[in-house]
Amino acid sequence: MITGLDHYKEKWGIRSDASIQPGLEAMESALAELENPHHGLPFIHIAGTNGKGSTAAFISSIFMAHGKRVGNFFSPAIEDVHDQIQIDRQPVGEKEFDLAMEQLATVKTALTDFELLTVAAILILKIQSLDSIIMEAGMGGRFDSTNVIEPLVSIITSISKEHTSFLGDTIEEIAWHKAGIIKQGKPVVIGELPESAHEQVKKIAEDKNAPVFTVQPYKGPLTLKGAHQQVNASLAWTAAKRILGDCFNEEKAVSGLAQAAIPFRFEEVYPDVIFDGAHNEASIHALVETIKENYPNKKIHIVMGLIQGKDYISILKSLENIAIRFTFIDFKYERAMPAKILFSENISKIKTIQNEYDILPVHEDVEVTIVTGSLYLLSLLKQQHYEMFRDYK
Structure with missing residues (x-):
């Protein structure tokens, strides 16, 4: 059974707002009502435009x-x-959620949906006696609901333009938001950042007396495909080595990195059907390079849908260089971009629009189908075709 947050809100009589409201006041108030369950936990905090999920999986x-x-x-x-x-990369169950929601039902502070979920995560993970808890910032970092934690290490994976209505129009402004996760005296590991972003992050780290660690390239075996995953693996290696200290074992680390997997990262869900959650200019560039590397001279079909606020013109231009057919999908999400906008700007001679409830298209004139764009779309499609994909796996 597919279960959303609304199921638990209704079950426990909890109200929360679906809007995005950056700021930490509500989180701090709600956690104080619950006697600050986040204090003293072994957090690792990750912010960045791209690479958060893969880096977390590697760590x-x-x-x-x-x-x-x-x-x-x-x-x-x-x-x-x-x-x-998740606990050891396995989703938690209804029992764990119910225990957290029972406590949240007593909270008087008004929360957004993401704030509610963040507090639920803290309550659930607190009682599991974990050696580390990896928290990914939802948007930005400085005013993201996850930024109430005091991490052992902060990680900034990458910085490029995204969520400009909230984070600002320049790389420097966005870097200021991401670097907001850096805490006083706590080490920060940074990925390959634009020079202006690197300088901004470095300055904030210096102001916080936080040591900055850059990474050396990791060249070992990985299941996850693409040169950008080597960068994410390098970040994970550096952060894990910092935390584990003398317990760090290189042979075990190499084995762990080789086994790491994550949904929607160039994931083959069906023969010659790849799901990849690239949804901004930087991640689309990485996707294009990975397609070229793994499917040279193949006839590529792109299936995609985006949420509003993305630089869809640049995204389309990048994908038009490697694909012969496009399918744009209208999907049910409040911030979904109408497929007709993508359709009208796309210069491909073979293109169409479809509803997400139609069967995933496979055409005789293509050899590989790449489904990309919003992770919300990929999630919907995976649910819709769950049995077919499950049987293939």
Whole structure:
């Protein structure tokens, strides 16, 4: 059964707002009502435009290879709300959610849906006796609901333009938001950032007396495809080595990285059907390079849908260089971009619009179908074709 947050809100009589309201006041108030369950937990905090999910998966796998228990919190959901909160990479169950929601039902502070889910994650993971808890910032970092935590290490994976209506129009402004997760005296690991972003992050780290660690390229074996995943693996290696200290074992770390997997990261869900959650200019560039590397000279079909606020013109231009057919999907999400906008701007000679409830299209004139764009769309399609994809796996 597919279960969303609304199921638990209705069951426990909890009200929360679906809007985005950056700021920490409500989180701090709600957590204080619950006697600050987040204090003293072994958090790792990750912010960045792209690479958060993969880096978190790599760190989790390294820790698990060392016999450590790991919790994760991320968004959006892959199948339903349970998989946004995981223990040793396995979704938590209804029992754990009910225990958290029972406590949240007593909270008087008004929360947004994401704030509610963040507090639920803290309550659930607190009682699991975990060696580390990896929290991914939902948007930005400085005013994201996850930024109430005091991490052992902060990680900033990448910085490019996104959510400009909330984070600002320049790389420097966006970097200021991401670097907001850096805490006083706590180390920060940074990925390959634009020079202006790097300088902004470095300055904020210096002001916080937080040591900055850059990474050396990791060249070991990975299941996840693409050169950008080597960068994410390098981030994970550096952060894990910092936390584990003398317990860090290179052989175990290599084994953990090789086994790491994550849905919607160039994931083959059916023969020659790839799901990849690229949804901005930087991640689309990485996707295009990965397609070229893995499917040279193949006839590519792009199936996609985006949420509003993305630089869809640049995204389309990048994909038009490698695809012969496009299908744009209208999907049910409040911020979904109408497919007709993408259709009208696309220069491909073969293109169509469809509803997400139609069967996933496979055409005789293409060899590989790449389904990309919003993670919300990919989640809907995976739910819709669950039995077919399950049988293939």
